[in-house]
Amino acid sequence: MSTLSVFPATHAAPDGASARAVVREVGLRDGLQSIATLVSTAHKIEWINAAYAAGQREIEVGSFVPARLLPQLADTAEVLAHAKTLPGLLASVLVPNYKGAERALECGAGLMVVPLSASHAHSLANLRKTPDAVVAEVARIRALRDASGSRCLIEGGVGTAFGCTLQGEVPESEVLRLMQALLDAGADRVSLADTVGYADPAWVARLFEKARALVGDRLWCAHFHDTRGMGLANAYAAWQVGITRFDACLAGIGGCPHAPGASGNVTTEDLVFMLERMGVATGIDVTALLALRQRVAGWLEGETLHGTLWQAGLPQNAARTVLREAATA
Amino acid sequence: MSTLSVFPATHAAPDGASARAVVREVGLRDGLQSIATLVSTAHKIEWINAAYAAGQREIEVGSFVPARLLPQLADTAEVLAHAKTLPGLLASVLVPNYKGAERALECGAGLMVVPLSASHAHSLANLRKTPDAVVAEVARIRALRDASGSRCLIEGGVGTAFGCTLQGEVPESEVLRLMQALLDAGADRVSLADTVGYADPAWVARLFEKARALVGDRLWCAHFHDTRGMGLANAYAAWQVGITRFDACLAGIGGCPHAPGASGNVTTEDLVFMLERMGVATGIDVTALLALRQRVAGWLEGETLHGTLWQAGLPQNAARTVLREAATA
Numbered sequence: 001m002s003t004l005s006v007f008p009a010t011h012a013a014p015d016g017a018s019a020r021a022v023v024r025e026v027g028l029r030d031g032l033q034s035i036a037t038l039v040s041t042a043h044k045i046e047w048i049n050a051a052y053a054a055g056q057r058e059i060e061v062g063s064f065v066p067a068r069l070l071p072q073l074a075d076t077a078e079v080l081a082h083a084k085t086l087p088g089l090l091a092s093v094l095v096p097n098y099k100g101a102e103r104a105l106e107c108g109a110g111l112m113v114v115p116l117s118a119s120h121a122h123s124l125a126n127l128r129k130t131p132d133a134v135v136a137e138v139a140r141i142r143a144l145r146d147a148s149g150s151r152c153l154i155e156g157g158v159g160t161a162f163g164c165t166l167q168g169e170v171p172e173s174e175v176l177r178l179m180q181a182l183l184d185a186g187a188d189r190v191s192l193a194d195t196v197g198y199a200d201p202a203w204v205a206r207l208f209e210k211a212r213a214l215v216g217d218r219l220w221c222a223h224f225h226d227t228r229g230m231g232l233a234n235a236y237a238a239w240q241v242g243i244t245r246f247d248a249c250l251a252g253i254g255g256c257p258h259a260p261g262a263s264g265n266v267t268t269e270d271l272v273f274m275l276e277r278m279g280v281a282t283g284i285d286v287t288a289l290l291a292l293r294q295r296v297a298g299w300l301e302g303e304t305l306h307g308t309l310w311q312a313g314l315p316q317n318a319a320r321t322v323l324r325e326a327a328t329a
Numbered sequence: 330m331s332t333l334s335v336f337p338a339t340h341a342a343p344d345g346a347s348a349r350a351v352v353r354e355v356g357l358r359d360g361l362q363s364i365a366t367l368v369s370t371a372h373k374i375e376w377i378n379a380a381y382a383a384g385q386r387e388i389e390v391g392s393f394v395p396a397r398l399l400p401q402l403a404d405t406a407e408v409l410a411h412a413k414t415l416p417g418l419l420a421s422v423l424v425p426n427y428k429g430a431e432r433a434l435e436c437g438a439g440l441m442v443v444p445l446s447a448s449h450a451h452s453l454a455n456l457r458k459t460p461d462a463v464v465a466e467v468a469r470i471r472a473l474r475d476a477s478g479s480r481c482l483i484e485g486g487v488g489t490a491f492g493c494t495l496q497g498e499v500p501e502s503e504v505l506r507l508m509q510a511l512l513d514a515g516a517d518r519v520s521l522a523d524t525v526g527y528a529d530p531a532w533v534a535r536l537f538e539k540a541r542a543l544v545g546d547r548l549w550c551a552h553f554h555d556t557r558g559m560g561l562a563n564a565y566a567a568w569q570v571g572i573t574r575f576d577a578c579l580a581g582i583g584g585c586p587h588a589p590g591a592s593g594n595v596t597t598e599d600l601v602f603m604l605e606r607m608g609v610a611t612g613i614d615v616t617a618l619l620a621l622r623q624r625v626a627g628w629l630e631g632e633t634l635h636g637t638l639w640q641a642g643l644p645q646n647a648a649r650t651v652l653r654e655a656a657t658a
Contacts, residue, residue: 168645198644201565202607228644229599229637233562236530263637270558278531308558308592315527315557316497 142186197227471515526556
C-alpha cells in the first residue's frame with residue numbers, strides 16, 4: 001500500500017502532536033443515516049472491503065437503532081458480521097441505549113459508541129433523555145459488558161460539544177463535566193463532536209486541550225462537521241494538541257438536517273490527504289480512497305456529495321517536494 | 330458595524346498570533362480574471378462600495394495588464410479612481426511589469442502587487458521571464474516609484490511558493506531566496522501565495538515561520554487557494570505563526586485554470602467568519618458580506634461559486650457562547 005508521506009522523517013510535529021493518526025470511516029453510519037437513498041448490504045460490504053484494502057482499520061459500520069427509525073441501517077448486524085471477518089479491523093457501531101448495547105454485544109462489535117448530547121435541549125429532542133440519564137445508561141451498559149465477558153470497548157461520544165442549533169450555547173464546563181462523568185460511569189474512552197459545525201480551530205484547540213488535561217489519552221477521537229468550511233482547520237487544530245483519531249465520511253456525506261445544503265462530515269479522502277501531506281502517517285492510500293469515492297458516488301446518485309480533492313486531483317509533487325528539502329536541509 | 334467577536338478578550342492567541350487581522354478582497358482581480366463573465370464597471374463600483382461599507386479597508390481592484398489579455402479588467406483605471414474616493418481604503422492593483430507600474434503610479438494606486446513565480450517553469454509560462462528577471466524589474470519599478478515622488482507601496486508577491494502544476498516541486502530555499510531578493514531590490518513588503526492549492530497547514534506553518542524569521546513583518550500577506558480544501562486550515566496555520574493579512578475572494582471565485590471545477594481562492598466570508606469566531610477582529614461585518622455575496626452571485630450567473638457559510642448560515646450562538654464562558658471562567 002503506497003501512501004503520500006511527504007514529510008517522512010524531517011517534519012517536526014508541534015509538541016504533543018503525533019506523526020501517526022487514525023481516520024475512522026463513519027460514512028456507513030453518520031453518512032448514510034442522513035441520506036434518503038438506501039444502500040444495499042452488498043454495496044456496504046463492498047465499501048468496507050475497499051476501505052479496508054485502502055488501509056482503513058477502524059470503520060463504524062452502522063447503528064443498532066429500531067429499523068423503523070433508520071431503515072438505512074437496518075442491516076447493521078449483517079454488515080457487522082462481515083466486517084468482523086477482516087483481520088485487524090476495529091468494527092464499531094453506534095448504540096443509542098441499553099437495548100442497542102445488548103445487540104452490539106450479541107453481534108460481537110469491537111467497539112460501541114454511545115452518543116451523549118452535551119446540549120440539554122438537543123439531548124431531549126434527539127435521545128429523549130437528559131445528558132445525565134445517558135451517563136446512567138452508560139453505567140448499566142458497562143455492567144452488562146463486564147457481565148457478558150465481552151471485550152467490546154465503550155466509547156462515550158459527547159456531541160454538540162461546541163453548541164447546538166436548538167439551545168445555541170453549550171458551556172465548556174458542562175462538556176467537560178459530562179465527558180468525565182461518562183468515564184466515571186465506565187466508558188473506556190470518550191470523544192468530542194462538533195455535531196452542527198459550530199467550532200472554529202482556536203476553540204477546538206482550547207476545548208481539546210482542556211479535555212486532554214482532564215482525561216489524558218482516554219480522550220479518543222475528534223468528530224467534526226464541515227458545515228461552515230472549518231472541518232479540516234478544526235482537525236488540524238485538534239491534531240496540534242495531540243489528537244490522533246478522527247471520524248470522517250467518504251465524499252463528505254452526512255451532516256446537519258437543520259442546515260439543508262450545508263456540507264456534511266469532514267471528508268475522509270480530504271482529511272487523509274491533509275494528514276499524509278503533513279507527514280502524519282494514516283496507513284491509508286488516498287488514491288484508493290478516491291477510486292472508492294467514485295464507486296460510492298454511483299450508489300448515491302442524486303445525493304449531494306462534498307469534498308475537494310476528487311475535483312482537483314493529487315498535486316504533481318505529491319510525493320516529492322519535501323523529500324528534496326529533507327535532502328538539502 | 331457589528332462584528333461577531335465571540336472571544337472578545339479572553340481568548341489567548343498563540344505566541345506571535347494576533348488578535349487583529351486584515352482580509353484583503355482580491356475577488357475583483359484574482360477572482361474576476363479567471364471568470365468568463367464580464368462584470369460591468371458599475372457593478373465593480375457597487376461591489377467596492379458594499380465591501381467598504383461592510384468594513385473592508387484593503388481591496389485589490391484590478392490589474393494593469395493589456396486589455397486584450399484580460400478584458401475583464403480593462404476598466405481598472407476607472408475602478409481605481411472610484412476606490413480612491415473612499416476614505417481610508419487601501420486600493421491595490423496588480424502590475425505584471427514596469428509598464429503596469431507606470432500606469433499604477435499615474436493612476437495613484439495605494440499599493441501595487443508585483444507577482445513573481447518562484448517556479449521557474451511557471452514564471453516563464455506565465456510572465457515570460459525568469460524569477461530573477463522579475464526581481465530586476467522590481468528594482469526598476471522601485472526607482473520609478475521613488476523618482477515619481479509617489480508613496481505607492483510595492484508588494485512583491487511570491488507565487489507558486491508551495492509548488493506548481495508545471496514544475497511540481499519548488500524548493501523552499503528558492504522561495505526564501507526570491508523573497509529576500511525582492512526586498513533587496515526595493516519591494517516594501519512581500520507576500521507568499523499558494524497559487525495552485527498545494528500547501529498543507531504544517532507546511533504553511535514551517536515556510537511562513539522561516540520567512541518571518543528572515544524578513545520579519547515585511548512578510549505582509551498570505552494568499553491561499555482552496556483547491557484541495559485546506560484554504561482555511563492554511564490560513565489558521567499562518568495566523569498561528571503571526572500572519573495578520575490574508576487575501577481572499579468573495580464567493581471563493583478565482584482559482585486554478587489547470588484544475589477545472591476545483592475550488593478557487595479562499596472565500597472571503599468564510600475566512601472572515603473563522604477569524605471573527607476565533608476572536609480575531611477583522612473590522613468586517615460577516616452578515617453584510619453574505620448580503621454582498623448574494624448580489625455578486627447575481628452578476629456571475631452560470632459561474633461556479635464556492636464557500637460554505639452562505640449555505641449553512643451563521644450559528645445560533647454566534648455572539649454569545651464564549652461570552653458566558655468568559656463570565657464564568
